[in-house]
Amino acid sequence: MKEEKIIKRPDLEKGLIQVYTGSGKGKTTAALGLALRASGHGFKTFIVQFMKGNGYYGELFALQRLYPQIQIAQYGRNCPHDPMIRQGEMKCLGCMTCFVRKGEGTKQDLFMAQKALEKTKALLHSGEFDLVILDELSNAIYFELVSLEEALEVIEGKPDHVELVITGRNTPAEIIEKAHLVTEVNEVKHPYQIGVASRRGIEY
Template sequence: MLQKGCIQVYTGNGKGKTTAAVGQGVRAVGRGLKVYMVQFLKGNDTGELHSLKRLEPDFKVFRFERPRGFFWTLSEDEKIELKKDIDKGFEFCREVLKNRECDVLIIDEMMGVLSNKLLDVQEVVEFLKSKPENIEIILTGRNVPKEIADVADLITEMKDIKHYFNEGVPARKGIEF
């Protein structure tokens, strides 16, 4: 059990935000901590799901959404359905904190949820402020709102210096997903 939990944010336009959060979770499991990861805006199959399945019950991944396209490709009806799924997932996060079900709670793509206005930033700030002292929370995603930055204890920015996508290399199985 952690004595002092902090709020970490992995952000930026570069690759590696989810990977860093997963790596932190794997490190925590290695020291006997229990990790939950809630993934938002990710409904498709990814490599980390298969790897992390091997670490259950110490590292569990939760998704509340059905596979969909990118947010900007969704119809208004699909956006309404997505909002309901996000609300259900965020309510799950609240319950996890309230019941102290894990030592580390990773909320993947929270910044995407906020930038698409699927949750209210003030609601998330209040959630973060309600964090028990001994639970670590890790948030990922681009474009951290100032309100989230203000309550975070650590913010790490992933920044593209050079990226092979710009040379036409597509997303690769096992590397990007």
């Protein structure tokens, strides 16, 4: 019987801090693209999604095919219409029931944000992942689910061999100062301005 050759996972040369922020669409999409690129070189990625719990996002299904190279966990509110949207029987209505308003986070919202922070700390120091993406961390800070001090503690404790990516609007200046790469995605035009609603496979 032929033995399978074990391919050693490469070492990341140097782990930096990246930020994708701004009012435009595409921040999470950019981070997902980076995860895809990293997987092509044998690196492993874990994506922690703050304030997101909807099971109909297309990336959730796509990433199942790339497991265990890319793994993802959500820590946010779910949509009451999730099953029907996932099956394509209806579209996202933009009803905002799965979103948090500033200063109105519930105990459950705060609990999930803290769980996401705990997960992040464990991932960064596990030695298992080369790239850790904190999707919507900036928004979690803005919506007062995570304190700036807590976020900075995570960032400052990042091991040298791990690349850390933070996405979301309203990124605090203190985090931008810590980052090595900052990309601001600004909205110039968006289909919603002409009445085009979120589209399956494009916006979610």
